[in-house]
Amino acid sequence: MSRPFPYAFISCPCANIPVPDPAKKRRSRDSPQKSNPDKPKPLLPPDDEDEQTFDPRSPRANFSLYPPEQLLYCEDCHQIKCPRCITEEIVCWYCPNCLFETPSSMVRSEGNRCARNCFNCPICTAPLAVNTLENVVTGGTSQQGPWVLSCGYCMWSTLDIGIKFDKPTNIRTQLSKMTDATPSRSRQMSRTFGDLKSPLSTYSSIDEAFLPPGESKPEDPLDQPSAPLNPDARFNALKNFYKNQISATSSSPTDPLGMDFGAGFSSPGALNRIMSLYTSSSRLSSLYGGANKKPKTKPPVMREALTAGEGLKVPSPDAEDALIQRMASPDCGWDGLASLEQRSFQSPDARFVDDLLPLPVLLRTKRSKRCKSCKHILVKPELKPQSTRFRIRLIALSYIPLPTLRPLNPGPQQAATVLPTPTAPGSTTNPNLDALSPLRPIQLLLTLKNHMFDPVRVTLATPSVTPGRVASKVTILCPQFDIGANSDVWDEALQGASATTTAANTATPATATTTDPRGSRSGGLGVYEKVAEAGKVWDKGRNWTTVVLEVVPGTLPGGVKRTLKKYPANELEADNHPSNNNNNNDDEEDSNSDSDSDSSVALDWSGQTSDPNQQLQPDEDVLEIPVFVHMEWDSDNQIDQEQGVGVGRGSSSDTVKRELAYWMVLGVGRIMREVV
């Protein structure tokens, strides 16, 4: 995983709601999309999950798991919202390079790219700088001379493709003029752009455009096979051609009505003649007077493009030989050919590095986000591109408890911090989470921190054996606990002991007096002498609670090979199989199949098996624990919300019971191959 261990992902509950296929729900009249937007029942996902544990390794899981900080929360639906269950509206467009805002009317015409001087290197995508070629400092400041775009990272510059600019401003217009109109670059290219023309210039005048076809014959493709238009110009030529054809073939007297109506009405004959894909032959019917349409004037049939000016391109047979020659030549080589990534935004003809043009920077957008089901705004950024502030931002972390995980050190905790660090420096006993040894139990502290102003009752559930082939045993020592409200720190200090007695039932007195979790961890002597006990909360603070997870990492397929050398076989068996059996006995049905198959495969742990099923799949050695979180809280009604926690809790008539349930995935670490 890219994130350092340990980490936590949260699965948005929307993944469990399948995309409704309207065809299947045909009998139910109401459209399934209008599923009650006010309150999707939070209990629905757990009902589904009764049959199915969340498998963090399934390919679909990747699309529903999000880091907690990326999730939003809809206050009206009382539901977590991931990028899939929101709709977005663009607030403004801006260039990430120069931070200029582009007005919405200009965005499309500029091709969604910055129209100023911002360019990316076509080779390495680093931003390009406008530099002058001649550093003539004549008379102080004047830097006259041709200008180039150059990359500070890979030293590419537009000189490599033979482009210089006259001015240091408006580079993009200069560049597009150059690439569209002049064949200056084509000297290196295999095909000449000699006849590169703007679409209009294919017809030098209007009269020429409507020459009878016989007269335009001289420029038919046979005579000038080596004068292809570039794709852009060809496209415009084709468009031009089709428009002419449509207007030429649709000028029947029945049509003038058409203009009064929409596009669907005007000159239908012509439109259909060009493109009625699946209707019966319009050509024949018009030729032979089928369906007695337009009996007086048989309109000319749309013809196909005949000349290069109309967009036809007949490639010359030896066009590609030169390409092949160039590919094979020693001065081209691997680096002379453009990579797929480099080609992705270039002209489709670009094959060599020399064909690549500097790319204007893609614009970015600021978007406001709405809940998809109730349309309430969840995120609204400020309009200005420079501002990073938000007017509205309902992030999920202020509603759901923030999970953090860290290993529990059996020894003295000189280096423990609230922030989980995979390897705390200085403590040798701290388990290295990047190399967990299989079958050795480790204890982890899972801290859930509440950001709501209401105390929350949390129930955690986890399959006792993680899904997948690497079956690790997981036990949450205290699966049900309360988290205190995120009351004001001063409030709590003033209220003193009364607040803690209501919130904590199993808390130790040491934590009750401390308001800072850091203080309770690092300072309290009693902490590290504690032993994790089943059914007891490990630690508890003002708005957080820590429980202990006990994890026995499973063995990897093919991972025990070295231990087979070390230990006699029966010892390993004694080590391995009883534990497996224990698993299966106290398991639910869901994980049985997994561990069963696992133990059956276990006979052939040779590590070098050619059977790919036995080989380790990528990331299969990552120990990830799916945990089902169910939280319940009494929230105040909206009106009373300002009054604070102490008042709301007492009067039960004002409160609404809310619950939220979701899956979360805790990434513990990577399991080592061999048993130590």
Add this chain to the structure above:
Amino acid sequence: MTSTPSTTAFDDRRPISMSFRNSQSGRPSSPHTPQHHLRSNNSSFASTSSASTSFRGEEDAIIFEFGSRWLRAGFEGESTPMCMVGCGPEESRRVGDYRGWLKSNNETDTSHSRLVKAEEWTGAYELWDMNLRDLDLALVDDKIERMFRETYNKYLLTDAGTSRLVLVLPSIIPHPLLSSLLSTLFSRWRFPSITLLTSAPMAVTAAGLRSALVVDIGWAETIISGIYEYREMTVRRSTRAMKSLLQETGRLLTRLSNDSEASQSADEISVKFELCEETASRFLWCRPKAVPQGSTEILEQQPAESDEDDVETADKHTASLSDETVSLPCPSGSGTTYIDIPFSKLADPVDKVLFAEGLADCELDDEEKPLPLLVYNALLSLPPDVRGTCMSRIVFIGGGSNIPGIRQRILKDVASLIEKYGWSPVRGKVIEQQRQKLQSLRLSQPQLPTVTKQEDTNEPSDSGSEKSTSEPQEDDEEVDPVEQKIRRNNKDKDAKPPVQGVLREVESLGPWAGASLLTSLKVRGLVEIEREKYLQHGLAGATRDLEMHGHAPDRRSGLRTGGDRSSWTLAGWG
């Protein structure tokens, strides 16, 4: 993008020329045309005023072309898609998983090469597989949703779901897949309507033609469709396509990287897919070799060194190329080491996979015919008139058509097939014997075969209007009165008859550009699925009534979408 100045200039002028033309032709009674074009132009150049965005109908349609690996997206009226999005493992990582950016650090982890079955090796990079048996449709939904969302947010930079959507799809797509695609799009965003267009006719449109033989060398299969007047007449498929080509390249690289341990089973690949695809896209090429020609059987090993001048020059190329070596990044190394490999070796996978080199015809199944044979068969199955039209309009699309030299090679091979068999589907030893007997009876000089050979290989390479094979020659002699009458009746005195009967390639801008072209001309496809209708019944709501198509000429009277909005059809997909 870069072309916009010119296009806007063009747009400003367009109406003027139109009206000018109208007055010229003495028909001022049709002032609707400039209006029409004005409107379409306005809308295609996005809204000089922001007010126009509020009119939903005026907004530019957004065109998506779906392949099994790439998604191309962009706005109507543009020549190239805005972006091309893949759906490899890198794209289907978790949000917040930036492993792809940490490649240098992870090198030690990932570089221990694992052997992967060829199918899995490529399978991870596919959006879907047409074989739905093992396909998790929900996963496809997820992928499509993410691809669309990211496309909109990153590249299209417009609000998703506000404008019409045009999908360019292959002409055969399984209904579950289509249904899940449409359901995802309709339920996730509020697209008012989705128009479906087939890719092959779009490619024809983008070539400026009305009929063509479209050779789509795609990912999973090569699809050859004969299009006549925008209608699909015949479709031939072969599994010899880019997927197996990449697998073969992967095997080649695997062999290169570890020829010491050659004991690996042949189907497994240890090279990274990205490297292999990179290599394939950069360096794969195709020999311009002429296949065994005429009645002479196999002289494959030394491909006709001194036979004909054309092939000779080509062979000179290959001869010079065969000495060349190119250096590729070492498939097993970390990217800094290079290995040298003869350039000619990089043509082998193409020969082997796409042209079935070294395999006798009889060993091939129906679904794995080599491409030239497939093209020939497709042409053969067309009616003669259509065949004559299509064979001189061969359009290559798909990723495979970018391999340098492949188009000419296919054309040459087809030409030699035509020369060998004529247009007769009858094969067999006996027939061959009889033919030879007849030949030897008819002409006793043995030089003739080579002479005809020479003609044949020369002429397609000229790619002109010269007639090459026997059929067009007959065409020349034959005076068809009906044809002439039609031509006379055609008012545009098109003195030049359409090119016919010659093997000729026409380049297309691709299906995406075709769809963009059509949509910008405000031509509506027959399959236009409206949101409300779809949400009621799904795909099952489509009218399967083929009568609809039968009555289509009547419906063209102007109200195609007017009265019968209640029913929609899936047309070819139904």
